[in-house]
Amino acid sequence: MENLPEHFDSLFSVDCVIFGFDEGELKILLIERNEAPFNGWFALPGYFVEPIEAIETAAQRILFESTGLKGIFMEQFYTFGALGRHPQGRVITVAYYAMIRLIGNKEVAPLPTAHFAKRAVWMSIKDMPELAFDHSRIFRKSFEKIKNKISYQPIAFELLPEKFTLTQLQQLYEVVLNKKLDKRNFRKKMLAYDILKELDEKQKGVSYRAAKLYKFDKRKYAKNFQKELSFTR
Structure with missing residues (x-):
C-alpha cells in the first residue's frame, strides 16, 4: 500500500x-x-x-x-x-x-x-x-x-422556453455576448441553419403585435451538423 x-x-x-x-x-x-x-x-x-x-x-x-x-x-x-x-x-x-x-x-x-x-x-x-x-x-x-x-454550439436553447420568438433568442445572445446584434443578419443566419421549426402559433397575452413561435429541432441539428456552427460571426 x-x-x-x-x-x-x-x-x-x-x-x-x-x-x-x-x-x-x-x-x-x-x-x-x-x-x-x-x-x-x-x-x-x-x-x-x-x-x-x-x-x-x-x-x-x-x-x-x-x-x-x-x-x-x-x-x-x-x-x-x-x-x-x-x-x-x-x-x-x-x-x-x-x-x-x-x-x-x-x-x-x-x-x-x-x-x-x-x-x-x-x-x-x-x-x-x-x-x-x-x-x-x-x-x-x-x-x-x-x-x-454559445457562439458555436446551440446551448442557448437550454435557457429558452420550449416555444420562443426570434426576438427572445436574439435577446439571449445579446445578453450573454454583451453586444448588439444586427436583427436582420441574426435572423437570416439562424433560419438558414434550418434547425428552427416554425410553429403555427403566436405569442399570447402580449399588448404588442404577437410574434411567431419557434422550437429548436434537436433531431435535425443532430442529423445535419457533425461540426460546430458559427451562430454569431
Missing part, C-alpha cells in the same frame, strides 16, 4: 453555477450562507463532498439540498485549488455549471437539513454582489465558458 504523506488532509467541495434566463435577463442561482465563514454572504450552491461519495453524486446532492432543484444536468468545467481560497484550511473545489429553463424552476428553497443555506434566490448577473470565498472568480470562469460556447 502506498504510504500517504502526513499532510494528506485536504478536503474536496463542489460548487454549482446555475444559469437561467427570464424577462430578457440572464440570472444566476445563489444561496445566502447561514454559517461561518462568510455568514450572511451570497455564494454559489456548494458544500463538502462526503468521504464515500463520488464527485458527480455530491454535485446533485448539494444542489438539491441547497436549492430544492433535482435532476439537473450539470457539466464539470474547472477545478479551483488555490492556497488560501478557504479561510479554515485547504479546500479544493470542483465546479459545475448548468443552463436551465426557469419555467417550473423559479421557486427555489433550501431543504431543512441544509444548515449552511439560509435561502436560495435567482439574481440578475447585473445585480450580483461580491460572493463568498472565490465564488466570484468561479462565476467569471463559468460565464467565460458559456460566452465562448
Whole structure:
C-alpha cells in the first residue's frame, strides 16, 4: 500500500453555477450562507463532498439540498485549488455549471437539513454582489465558458422556453455576448441553419403585435451538423 504523506488532509467541495434566463435577463442561482465563514454572504450552491461519495453524486446532492432543484444536468468545467481560497484550511473545489429553463424552476428553497443555506434566490448577473470565498472568480470562469460556447454550439436553447420568438433568442445572445446584434443578419443566419421549426402559433397575452413561435429541432441539428456552427460571426 502506498504510504500517504502526513499532510494528506485536504478536503474536496463542489460548487454549482446555475444559469437561467427570464424577462430578457440572464440570472444566476445563489444561496445566502447561514454559517461561518462568510455568514450572511451570497455564494454559489456548494458544500463538502462526503468521504464515500463520488464527485458527480455530491454535485446533485448539494444542489438539491441547497436549492430544492433535482435532476439537473450539470457539466464539470474547472477545478479551483488555490492556497488560501478557504479561510479554515485547504479546500479544493470542483465546479459545475448548468443552463436551465426557469419555467417550473423559479421557486427555489433550501431543504431543512441544509444548515449552511439560509435561502436560495435567482439574481440578475447585473445585480450580483461580491460572493463568498472565490465564488466570484468561479462565476467569471463559468460565464467565460458559456460566452465562448454559445457562439458555436446551440446551448442557448437550454435557457429558452420550449416555444420562443426570434426576438427572445436574439435577446439571449445579446445578453450573454454583451453586444448588439444586427436583427436582420441574426435572423437570416439562424433560419438558414434550418434547425428552427416554425410553429403555427403566436405569442399570447402580449399588448404588442404577437410574434411567431419557434422550437429548436434537436433531431435535425443532430442529423445535419457533425461540426460546430458559427451562430454569431
